[in-house]
Amino acid sequence: MSSNHTRIRLIDAAGPIFATKGFEAATVREICHRAGANLAAVNYHFGSKEGLYAATVRQAHPNRLEQRFVPEYAPGTPPADRLRAFVGVLLSRLLELKTTDWQWRLLLREITDPTPMCREMLQGHFRAGFGALLGIIDEVVEPGVPPPRRHQIALSIVAQCVYYRSAASIIPMLVDEEELAAHYHTEALADHVTRFSLAALGLAPPVTTEDHR
Amino acid sequence: MSSNHTRIRLIDAAGPIFATKGFEAATVREICHRAGANLAAVNYHFGSKEGLYAATVRQAHPNRLEQRFVPEYAPGTPPADRLRAFVGVLLSRLLELKTTDWQWRLLLREITDPTPMCREMLQGHFRAGFGALLGIIDEVVEPGVPPPRRHQIALSIVAQCVYYRSAASIIPMLVDEEELAAHYHTEALADHVTRFSLAALGLAPPVTTEDHR
DNA sequence: TATTATATCAAACGGATGTTCGAAAGTCAA
């Protein structure tokens, strides 16, 4: 009874800490202190620190998270608009981390440097998002384009989104402060990524033209 | 005299270890053992582990590294070919890490999660590579396209290259083994990234067409 | 109520890490 209490309190305390610091940097002592539990509680309830981590990731329930990548479109929405929505959702998930819950931040960390135990747990998650993007691409691609090329097209789109997260410390070295504030918020980036990708797909004029948007 | 000897031996031993394990995971004991030096040598010569790390990064950053991103083109090479060369060099630097020297691997690690001390050390490095890419883009873009948009175009190209490094553990979840072997080696990826980007720039037909290459 | 399983607690264990210390060895000018 009360065992569930401290089990839950431990996971709730461990979640934000694992999400922010990662598995190695997080300490059992800090987790127990924040949970108001004894130091030995982790090993009693989860066997080890790894056991607590696995339970925490599992409790971040990837099943419902499959929808996180995929926005809902009204039926009949043209591919270009659906791509914009997809990019917008992905970018906001990647960039607005302060406001997001620890569950998503923890999974995101598993993306960057994955723990072996969580591999198959996240596989379905990624495949759902990837499949949704492929569904958009399939509509605008000639029938003869083979799947491998479609996959690479999808990855080129995802890559642009992910980059603005992984290179967050590099970009300020390359562009000045005003430009950063004006063009590197979520919406502006989503516009650009969509525009660049639509141009590559032949659904928009080349980005070399002066007048777009 | 011999002091320089152990200083150099320590840096030479620390370089590969820092490059593969990172600052935190590397231990002073392993470094000293590999250098054939006493455990106290690090603190005697560099004051602390951080001091050794700073000296190692500093020694890994000769000025010539600015050229690493930038291939040399014959004069008059058309922009499309220069872009292909640029992408090829960047991708090979990012993907072929086993064969690359530890100096580059260490700097690459500083890119992924940078240490505050090395910020300005790497700034010039990145700016050189970014500038080289911008030089290519400037040739194919209409004069009226403002610098911020040019910057984002350059970042979209870099992003695709960097992604294949940071998502190396995700991609095998999405594509099967034969496809991975056939389409995800350096040259094939460089071809695709170049083709996708050239299409976005209006220098190649859209990637949606069946027949390209 | 008596007994048994379950859960909490303080305390310590065993190991690893970066760092410090004092003695020993080496180096070089006077």
Add this chain to the structure above:
DNA sequence: TTGACTTTCGAACATCCGTTTGATATAATA
């Protein structure tokens, strides 16, 4: 050679870590 210095070395120190232990409290069961 003497003496002052720099450098090496073994040993220990001070912390931190995850984990274990054994006693104690709590709950459930008979």
